[in-house]
Amino acid sequence: MPIKRAVGVKMLAAVTAFGLITILFSLSTNIALSIFALVLMGAADTISVVVRITLVQMLTPDAMRGRVNAVNSLFVGTSNQLGAFESGMVAGFVGPVAAGVIGGIGTIVIVLYG
Numbered sequence: 001m002p003i004k005r006a007v008g009v010k011m012l013a014a015v016t017a018f019g020l021i022t023i024l025f026s027l028s029t030n031i032a033l034s035i036f037a038l039v040l041m042g043a044a045d046t047i048s049v050v051v052r053i054t055l056v057q058m059l060t061p062d063a064m065r066g067r068v069n070a071v072n073s074l075f076v077g078t079s080n081q082l083g084a085f086e087s088g089m090v091a092g093f094v095g096p097v098a099a100g101v102i103g104g105i106g107t108i109v110i111v112l113y114g
Helices: 007-027 031-059 062-094 096-113
Strands: none
Touching: 007 031, 007 096, 031 062, 062 096
């Protein structure tokens, strides 16, 4: 089903859902709830990734598509590694549960700010 209207709003909603579900996962003490939260996090992340990739493909001029995709791939790959490092550092200071909650709140704040 193609997304035809309010694409940006839907992507931001998926990112917000990712942040909220991250908080839920971080605070969960029930294995079934934790697994369900991980499934929902994966779904929300997949939606945002598909929308972003589709927008890059559709809005980039043909002559620039290869270069834009190369830069996009570089930023995505680098941001994942940098995010993992940052999350580990925060968890080292405040603990894993608080780090997850802080990450979820930070995700929501970025969406609201943007």
